[in-house]
Amino acid sequence: DQQVKQNSPSLSVQEGRISILNCDYTNSMFDYFLWYKKYPAEGPTFLISISSIKDKNEDGRFTVFLNKSAKHLSLHIVPSQPGDSAVYFCAASAHGTYKYIFGTGTRLKVLA
Amino acid sequence: DTAVSQTPKYLVTQMGNDKSIKCEQNLGHDTMYWYKQDSKKFLKIMFSYNNKELIINETVPNRFSPKSPDKAHLNLHINSLELGDSAVYFCASSRDNRGVKGYTFGSGTRLTVV
Structure with missing residues (x-):
């Protein structure tokens, strides 16, 4: 039972345009969410987080949106760069637990 | 100066070994983790230690045993x-046991059992 789903395995976007990466979850107890970026042969790198008390968090070119009623979050990258x-x-955690459940990832390709 | 370093990077070994x-972290973090990424790319937590104390022990075979000699080290032994x-x-580490500032991951160890 995959509680965190990233239904798009891959996405291609032109340089300079917006990239939107989606994540859905099923557990209503999740209250903290993280996004990571991973290059080949490296470990994931933390990008941005959001708590369930917010619906948006911004850090430079990266914005994460949370829609609790839809159990959906998205990561926007503007402008996208190669x-x-x-x-x-994406990863989610429930209050009182010490672990994050990860999605299976979306491969983003930004075309120059 | 790598923040979370794990060795070896590649490990090829025979069944039964x-x-x-x-894993070592030089960030002064209190919590360390082991995650497994399988062939389907699922990243699943195996163990977590906070200040040398085991706080997460997921359903993994007891052939896997973590050992934390101090809070900067978390080794994984597989029988x-x-x-x-x-x-x-x-391997990963975080400042607190909730990881609200995210984890810092090592670059991974690719284990191949033949």
């Missing part, structure tokens, strides 16, 4:  | 390796 080409994972 | 993967143990194993 260096953003990587696999992006 | 015992092997260890080492009687099986083909299904082939995966990439990631």
